[in-house]
Amino acid sequence: MNSTKxxxxxxxxxxxxxxxxxxxxxxxxxxxxxxxVEGSLAHxxxxxxxxxxxxxxxxxxTDGLRQIATEIEAGEFEIEPGxxxxxxxxELLLTRRLxxxxxxxHSGRSRNDQVLVDLKLFLRDELRQxxxxxxxxxxxxxxxxxxxxxxxxxxxxxxxxxxxxxFGLWFGxxxxxxxxxxxxxxxxxxxxNQNPLGSAAGYGSSFPLDRTMTTRLLGFEELxxxxxxxxxxxxxxxxxxxxxxxxxxxTVGRLAMDVCLMMSQNFGFVSLPxxxxxxxxxxxHKKNPDVFEIMRGRCNRLQSIxxxxxxxxxxxxxxxxxxxxxLKDILFPATSELRxxxxxxxxxxxxxxxxxxxxxxxxxxxxxxxxxxxxxxLQGVPFREAYRRVGQAVQRGEYRPTREVHHTHEGSIGNLxxxxxxxxxxxxxxxxx
Numbered sequence: 001m002n003s004t005k006x007x008x009x010x011x012x013x014x015x016x017x018x019x020x021x022x023x024x025x026x027x028x029x030x031x032x033x034x035x036x037v038e039g040s041l042a043h044x045x046x047x048x049x050x051x052x053x054x055x056x057x058x059x060x061x062t063d064g065l066r067q068i069a070t071e072i073e074a075g076e077f078e079i080e081p082g083x084x085x086x087x088x089x090x091e092l093l094l095t096r097r098l099x100x101x102x103x104x105x106h107s108g109r110s111r112n113d114q115v116l117v118d119l120k121l122f123l124r125d126e127l128r129q130x131x132x133x134x135x136x137x138x139x140x141x142x143x144x145x146x147x148x149x150x151x152x153x154x155x156x157x158x159x160x161x162x163x164x165x166x167f168g169l170w171f172g173x174x175x176x177x178x179x180x181x182x183x184x185x186x187x188x189x190x191x192x193n194q195n196p197l198g199s200a201a202g203y204g205s206s207f208p209l210d211r212t213m214t215t216r217l218l219g220f221e222e223l224x225x226x227x228x229x230x231x232x233x234x235x236x237x238x239x240x241x242x243x244x245x246x247x248x249x250x251t252v253g254r255l256a257m258d259v260c261l262m263m264s265q266n267f268g269f270v271s272l273p274x275x276x277x278x279x280x281x282x283x284x285h286k287k288n289p290d291v292f293e294i295m296r297g298r299c300n301r302l303q304s305i306x307x308x309x310x311x312x313x314x315x316x317x318x319x320x321x322x323x324x325x326x327l328k329d330i331l332f333p334a335t336s337e338l339r340x341x342x343x344x345x346x347x348x349x350x351x352x353x354x355x356x357x358x359x360x361x362x363x364x365x366x367x368x369x370x371x372x373x374x375x376x377x378l379q380g381v382p383f384r385e386a387y388r389r390v391g392q393a394v395q396r397g398e399y400r401p402t403r404e405v406h407h408t409h410e411g412s413i414g415n416l417x418x419x420x421x422x423x424x425x426x427x428x429x430x431x432x433x
């Protein structure tokens with residue numbers, strides 16, 4: 001096999017054109033290598049079942065692909081200079097080692113459905129791993145919610161002191177919000193978990209392919225039946241995954257912002273050990289929350305990913321277009337970035353210190369005005385009259401809070417519903433089974 005291009009027609013394109021169109025694809029494709037072998041193993045088993053490979057050829061190709069898989073896991077696999085992509089490299093190695101048998105592996109298949117299979121297997125794994133990292137952070141937040149359920153803190157509206165909250169409520173809020181994000185992750189996972197193999201270039205094949213067989217062998221939950229729809233899922237799958245990634249990032253980024261605010265001396269609600277902060281080159285007293293600031297910035301960038309994909313894929317007509325290759329450059333770094341950020345979030349929260357004496361400061365007295373209005377109302381005073389009495393006391397500077405908090409309804413300070421929130425998460429995680 002002289003050429004390392006699956007589309008070789010006996011001539012070479014201009015080198016400048018090749019470098020521009022291939023771009024960083026070789027490096028990005030390394031993340032698809034194991035999935036390319038996995039898809040090829042299923043494909044050749046199916047080709048044998050319909051009579052396009054002999055039993056000896058199947059055995060030879062299976063052994064060859066398993067050897068490549070071993071090399072991938074050992075870090076010994078590489079896409080050689082001049083080889084266009086991972087699909088070309090795998091076929092090149094098989095042909096070098098096995099001769100003509102290696103050339104038969106592409107029967108009934110196009111690079112279009114080959115890369116689709118690789119991407120869907122990749123996304124299926126990445127989304128599940130992201131979900132596991134989300135679940136770890138969720139467990140941390142729930143543990144902190146229970147640990148600090150009795151520790152009150154100010155609640156704000158418009159960044160003005162509003163009503164009593166608690167650290168239990170604050171940590172628990174982010175835990176439950178991650179459940180909503182998990183539902184988006186499961187939706188993206190279901191979209192990715194459909195088998196496009198056999199759609200070829202997007203219009204099927206004249207070979208009698210058994211697409212149900214490859215669906216079973218690859219562990220997809222469903223077949224992507226319509227071959228045009230299968231091809232159209234390129235971009236659709238990435239867009240769904242990006243939306244889920246952005247949702248998780250929005251939650252984590254907002255949490256990071258809260259911590260940055262609460263660590264400032266004007267608030268002083270939380271702190272970190274010195275070794276988890278950074279200093280200033282000229283101000284010796286500084287202990288900066290750089291990790292959470294970087295986390296906030298990274299999460300804000302991740303929220304741009306759906307828009308990048310939307311702009312790249314909007315108004316593309318039906319069929320494959322080379323623009324779609326650029327999706328890997330957008331999404332692949334995003335999955336790694338989110339997983340790294342989730343793990344860092346869990347690590348930092350494990351060391352977060354909570355100030356349990358915040359409300360001793362008199363400036364927080366007005367937090368309890370609503371509590372006192374409600375207390376009067378429960379004693380039979382009409383609500384508007386109770387509101388007027390407390391309001392006038394505030395205006396005259398005579399208000400003295402009772403500092404009593406009696407919240408018992410579901411999801412309130414005194415009834416966090418931690419177990420019920422956990423059950424919501426467990427139901428969402430069960431989707432991955």
